[in-house]
Structure formats: C-alpha cells, structure tokens
Amino acid sequence: MxxxxxxxxxxxxxxxxxxxxxxxxxxxxxxxxxxxxxxxxxxxxxxxxxxxxxxxxxxxxxxxxxxxxxxxxxxxxxxxxxxxxxxxxxxxxxxxxxxxxxxxxxxxxxxxxxxxxxxxxxxxxxxxxxxxxxxxxxxxxxxxxxxxxxxxxxxxxxxxxxxxxxxxxxxxxxxxxxxxxxxxxxxxxxxxxxxxxxxxxxxxxxKLKAKYKAQYKDESASRGVQTFYRVALRNHIKLSDIADTKANILLSVNAIIISVVLANLISKLDNNPYLTWPTVIFTLFCVVSMILSIIATRPNVTSGQFTKEDVKNQKVNLSFFGNFHKMELEDFEWAIGEMVNDRDYIYKALTKDLYFLGVVLERKYRLLRITYTVFMIGIIVSLISFAIAIKTNPGSDIDDVLTTYNQKTQKELDGQSYLGFNGFH
Known part of the structure; x- marks a missing residue:
C-alpha cells in the first residue's frame, strides 16, 4: 500500500x-x-x-x-x-x-x-x-x-x-x-x-382536549359575547371614576379659591369698594361650580327591594346593589339561583346594568360639561370685571397704599419720640 x-x-x-x-x-x-x-x-x-x-x-x-x-x-x-x-x-x-x-x-x-x-x-x-x-x-x-x-x-x-x-x-x-x-x-x-x-x-x-373544549364552548356562552360585556362594563366603570375625579378637582379648586377670597380680598373691600361687584361675581361663579360638582357626584340609591314576580319576569337586575340591599339573605340567594340557571336572564341583567351605567355616565358628564363651562365663564367674567373696576378707579390702590404707609410711618415716629422722651427723663 x-x-x-x-x-x-x-x-x-x-x-x-x-x-x-x-x-x-x-x-x-x-x-x-x-x-x-x-x-x-x-x-x-x-x-x-x-x-x-x-x-x-x-x-x-x-x-x-x-x-x-x-x-x-x-x-x-x-x-x-x-x-x-x-x-x-x-x-x-x-x-x-x-x-x-x-x-x-x-x-x-x-x-x-x-x-x-x-x-x-x-x-x-x-x-x-x-x-x-x-x-x-x-x-x-x-x-x-x-x-x-x-x-x-x-x-x-x-x-x-x-x-x-x-x-x-x-x-x-x-x-x-x-x-x-x-x-x-x-x-x-x-x-x-x-x-x-x-x-x-x-x-x-x-385532539381529545380540543374536542371537549369545542363541545364546552358550544354549550356555554360565546367567548366574544363574554369579552364584550367584560370590556364594556370595565370601560363604563373607568369612565365613572374619571368623572368623579374631575368633579373632585373642581370642588377642591373652588374651595381653595373661596377660602382665599374670604381670607384676603373681602377684608380689603372697605378701603376698595369698587372691587365689591367683581368679588361678588367671582365668588358666585365659584359657588355655582361647587354646587354643580356636588350634584354630578351625588349618589342616587334606589329602593333596594324586589318581588318574586320581578325575578320570574326577569324585571330586576341583581348585579346592582341598589336593587337588593334591603332584601333578606334567603330571598337574595333564591333570586341569584334563579338567575344563574337561566343564561338569557344573566345576559339580560348584564345588559340592564350596562344600559343604566351609561345613563348615569351621560348625566355625570353632562353636568361636568356645564360645570366646567360655568367655571371657565366665571373666570373670564371675573377677570373682565376686575379689569373694568381697576380701570374706572385709577390710582385708588396706590393712594390707599401710600396713606397706609404714611400712617404706619407716623405711628413709628411717634413711638420713637415717646421712647426717647422717657429715656431722657
């Protein structure tokens, strides 16, 4: 080889x-x-x-x-x-x-x-x-x-x-x-x-799992329907929270503004009477904004009772506490048992809950829109009224400040003369 x-x-x-x-x-x-x-x-x-x-x-x-x-x-x-x-x-x-x-x-x-x-x-x-x-x-x-x-x-x-x-x-x-x-x-x-x-x-x-899953899916509610109700109800609740937050912001802002007006501005109206009406207008708009904010967030509780006929006729929505809070526990448990045994009743209750949440949201956002509009108009009108008042009374604030300063200076001089005289003796 x-x-x-x-x-x-x-x-x-x-x-x-x-x-x-x-x-x-x-x-x-x-x-x-x-x-x-x-x-x-x-x-x-x-x-x-x-x-x-x-x-x-x-x-x-x-x-x-x-x-x-x-x-x-x-x-x-x-x-x-x-x-x-x-x-x-x-x-x-x-x-x-x-x-x-x-x-x-x-x-x-x-x-x-x-x-x-x-x-x-x-x-x-x-x-x-x-x-x-x-x-x-x-x-x-x-x-x-x-x-x-x-x-x-x-x-x-x-x-x-x-x-x-x-x-x-x-x-x-x-x-x-x-x-x-x-x-x-x-x-x-x-x-x-x-x-x-x-x-x-x-x-x-x-394959067996898929078969049973398909069978269960056919017998149960459609996944798309469940997702719709879940998303829609969650969105309505979030929107309600946002509305309440906006109303609370307006309440807090107006409360602070009124506190500042009462503490500082009203005490000076005696020396500046021409600022009276602008102050009144400003305060009035703030109060109206606060009242509207309170109305927008004020809860409305219903009767809290239902009858067996209401349940059998599917006229009561058991997903909202306002419809059952005064009922006995046994009656409520019976009503829930009736509802969960009927898929159509469940969807009907969820639909009612969704609808009335929408009605409440419409009322809240309508009042909030009015409130923000009133607040915005109030700010504009108040600023204009303050500008007009100051323009029609030129120099008033400066004269008052000079008068106050001269009076204060005179008092200090008198006090120093008094102390000097006593010290000499």
Whole structure:
C-alpha cells in the first residue's frame, strides 16, 4: 500500500473541502468523510481484505463526496472526475483509478452493490445508521436540506422519513456490518418508533382536549359575547371614576379659591369698594361650580327591594346593589339561583346594568360639561370685571397704599419720640 498516496489524498481532500465546499453543507463535509474513512478501516481490520483492496477502499472513502463542491446534482459523477484528475497527477495506474471510481459510483443509493468492495464502501457510507451518533448525524442532514432550500421537514416528518429509511430502504451488506452495526440500527429504529408512538399519543390527547373544549364552548356562552360585556362594563366603570375625579378637582379648586377670597380680598373691600361687584361675581361663579360638582357626584340609591314576580319576569337586575340591599339573605340567594340557571336572564341583567351605567355616565358628564363651562365663564367674567373696576378707579390702590404707609410711618415716629422722651427723663 502506498502510504504516501493515502496521506496526499487526505491532505488534498481536506484543503479542497475547506476552500471550495459551501458552508451550507452541514452533513456532507470533511467530518462525514472522516467518519466514512474510520468505518472503512474498521471493516478492513475485521475482514479478509488485501492490502491493494484496502488502499482502493481508503482512497474511495476520501474522494467519494468531493463532487459536492460542484453541487448536489450528480455529485458522484463529479467526484469521479475530480478523483481521476487527482490520481493521474499522482501517477496512479489505470487499474487503481478504475477501481476507485467504481467504488465511488457504488455509493449511489439508487443502485445495489454487487462486488465485495462496493458492499464495503456502501456500508461505510451509511454506517451512521448503525452507530450511537445516528440521531446527531440525522439532524445535521435535515438541517443541511433545510438551509440549502432543497426541502424542509418538520421533526415529526423527518422522524417518519428515517423510520421508512431504516425499515424498507436501507440494509447492510457486509458480514461485519450485519454482526456489529445491525443491532444498533435496530435500537435506533426502536427509539424512533417509541417517539412516534409518544407523539401520536400526545396528538390524540390534544385532539381529545380540543374536542371537549369545542363541545364546552358550544354549550356555554360565546367567548366574544363574554369579552364584550367584560370590556364594556370595565370601560363604563373607568369612565365613572374619571368623572368623579374631575368633579373632585373642581370642588377642591373652588374651595381653595373661596377660602382665599374670604381670607384676603373681602377684608380689603372697605378701603376698595369698587372691587365689591367683581368679588361678588367671582365668588358666585365659584359657588355655582361647587354646587354643580356636588350634584354630578351625588349618589342616587334606589329602593333596594324586589318581588318574586320581578325575578320570574326577569324585571330586576341583581348585579346592582341598589336593587337588593334591603332584601333578606334567603330571598337574595333564591333570586341569584334563579338567575344563574337561566343564561338569557344573566345576559339580560348584564345588559340592564350596562344600559343604566351609561345613563348615569351621560348625566355625570353632562353636568361636568356645564360645570366646567360655568367655571371657565366665571373666570373670564371675573377677570373682565376686575379689569373694568381697576380701570374706572385709577390710582385708588396706590393712594390707599401710600396713606397706609404714611400712617404706619407716623405711628413709628411717634413711638420713637415717646421712647426717647422717657429715656431722657
């Protein structure tokens, strides 16, 4: 055996694959080539193979997939061309080249091997079926097909393909492979069948769940109807909270304004009588705004009673406390039992609740709009009236301030004279 030829071929294949093979070949790469070469050596060591046959098999293992650098189609033929050119450059004899190319062509999966060397190279090329790394290698092949855009398998579809391959399409030909790899192949097949069974059981459970869910959905209220009532009622309650918050803001603002007016402005009206009417107008609008805010937020509690006839005729809405707060617990429990046993009654009660919430909201927001309008007009009118009053009485405030300042200064001077006189005596 020409050891240097094997080494040169190995180096040639490594550099060729590294430099020219696209990185989309996740499975058919140098790792696969080395795996096939190891399997070839394993069979050679445990079979009756001559030194010349061993050289042919090792060269075939190294060169059998180099045609992938030209593409997937007819890669065996391309591998033969590359191998022939390389071996001729290495001055290999024609008999060796012919034997190697025949072995390469024997790796075509759609052909059945006939000779001893053909069977050995075929078993080595598909040795991963009988190895414990079968799952890993199989997944790399699936990913390669997907990345290259050739075909995309789901995990369950790929499992089905592998089961079909191991059951019907693949077989080992050499005595060594049948004795040593077949048992692991059967274990790999058993694992696939077990996963398929587990997946089938899971799918059956999911189908059963979906069936019961659909049945329950048909018997119960529509999800869309439930969502409508839930969202609509929640939105109405939020809007009611917003209205109450707005009314409280107006109450607080007007209360502060009136406090400031009473504490500071009214006490100065004696010296500034021309500010009386602007102050009255300003205060009046604030009071009106406060009254309207109180009316908008004032609760309205209903009678809180109902009769059995009202429940039987579905005239009472039991979702609102104002309709039952004066009833006995036993009567209320009976009424709830009647309502929950009738889906139409529940929807009718929710509809009534939604409607009357809308009526209350309309009243609140209408009063709030009036209140804000009154407050805005009051601010504008008050400012105008204050401006008119000050304009028609120019200098009044300055004269009052100067008079007050002179009086205060005179008092201080008189006090100092008094203290100085007493100190002198």
């Amino acid at each position: 020409s050891k240097s030829l094997i080494e040169d071929t190995q180096e040639f294949v490594f550099n060729l694959i590294k430099n020219e093979l696209p990185n989309t070949f996740i499975y058919h790469n140098y790792t696969h080539t080395e795996r096939v070469l190891r399997s070839i050596k394993e069979i050679i060591e445990n079979s009756d193979v001559t030194e010349k046959e061993a050289e042919i098999l090792k060269l075939s293992a190294l060169l059998h997939d180099v045609g992938y650098i030209k593409g997937c189609e007819n890669h065996e033929e391309e591998s033969v061309k590359i191998a022939t050119t390389f071996l001729k450059e290495k001055n290999a004899d024609e008999e060796l080249i012919k034997a190697v190319t025949d072995c390469i062509m024997a790796t075509k999966f759609d052909t059945k091997p006939s000779g001893k060397l053909d069977k050995i190279i075929r078993d080595a090329d598909s040795s991963h079926f009988g190895k414990d790394y079968f799952r890993e290698a199989s997944e790399f092949l699936r990913k390669e097909l997907e990345v290259q855009g050739r075909v995309a398998f789901t995990p369950s579809e790929w499992r089905k393909e592998n089961i079909e391959m191991l059951t019907n399409d693949h077989e080992f030909y050499t005595e060594y492979a049948l004795k040593n790899w077949q048992s692991q192949k059967e274990k790999n097949l058993a694992k696939l069948l077990k996963k398929k069974k587990k997946r089938k059981k899971k799918l059956n459970i999911e």
